Amino acid sequence: MIESFRKGLQQWYEFNKRSLPWRQTKNPYLIWLSEIILQQTRVEQGLPYFEAFSKTYPTVFDLATATEEEVLKLWQGLGYYSRARNLHVTAKYIVEKLNGEFPKSYDGLIRLKGIGPYTAAAIASFCYDEPRAVVDGNVYRVLARIFGIHTPINSSLGIKEFQQLADEFLDRRKPSTHNQAMMEFGSQQCKPKAALCEKCFFNEKCYAYQKNAVAEFPVKEKKLKIKKRTLHYYVILDAQQRTVLQKRTQKGIWQNLYDFPLIEQDGQPSIEDITKLLAQNDIYALTKHWVWNDEPVMHKLSHRELTVYFTLLEVEDDLSKHKDAVLWSELQSYAVPVLIENFINRFKI
Secondary structure (H helix, E strand, C coil), X not given: CHHHHHHHHHHHHHHHCCCCHHHCCCCHHHHHHHHHHHCCCCHHHHHHHHHXXXXXCCCHHHHHXXXXXXXXXXXXXXXXXXXXHHHHHHHHHHHHHXXXXXXXXXXXXXXXXXXXXXXXXXXXXXXXCCCXXXXXXXXXXXXXXXXXXXXXXCCHHHHHHHHHHHHHHCCXXXXXXXXXXXXXXXXXXXXXXXXXXXXCCCHHHCHHHHCCCHHHCCCCCCCCCCEEEEEEEEEEECCCCEEECEECCCCCCCCCCEECCEEECCCCCCHHHHHHHHHHCCCCCEEEEEECCCCCEEEECCCEEEEEEEEEEEECCXXXXXXXXXXXXXXXXXXXXXXXXXXXHHCCC
């Protein structure tokens, strides 16, 4: 069964694989860059970011010499910003500690920050033909459906079981082709929804198809509870069109990105709350304030649902000497969360 699947898979891949830039190279830097960008990101969304990064930072040396803010700005809108921070840290480590040379084995790669079992296996097999099976969401789905595996893929038992099965399926003579074929097959044929089962070369031996249970696989444990938060952003403006933009230095969502001063609470903040917020920023002469959006902006993250309001505050204070002062015309150069970027683009002074 395994051998017939391998043969059919590689034939399918030859006729159906997409032409993607990271498939045209064995350069570990570019492969690593693509894999980090594509974590929890669709190819269609990630491709423009890969092209931007590979053009702006064509080598690991270029990426290492960039500032974190420059990297975060280029990453803006892709989400999961810890990936970008780890990308930058690892680039500097490779340049400073490894003379710009990537480790040439799975065991060496997995020691790098931000590189887990999947990414290490991908780089090792794609670049060095090391026989390591990759297991991403596509591979989980293919194997779960073929064998009718009910073990949750996000459980410790499931992770181990699927990795062992993927290792058995791996074509050790052609690990790079096999791994890319498995992922492409899951993405283009054995899709999460509307899988193309009728045209599948393996449907006669697929458990899920034969049992009319394709939609039931793969099985996942219940997701973490979504936390709901209400954010009230205060956009402070002086007569010279300066505003206050602060860097989020604490751990949590959007670490090291910039946003406006805010109050987080469910109810509408009082004028006393706003005055206190201004005083914390050494601003005291509020002349006018108005809510920009009566209807909240709803913004969903992986484990959070944000309800967001923006309020404009006009002040007599001269913000020119304020440590966080930024001219409104310069806001586009800062790395900000996408909901802040959307506000900046929509609000016209």
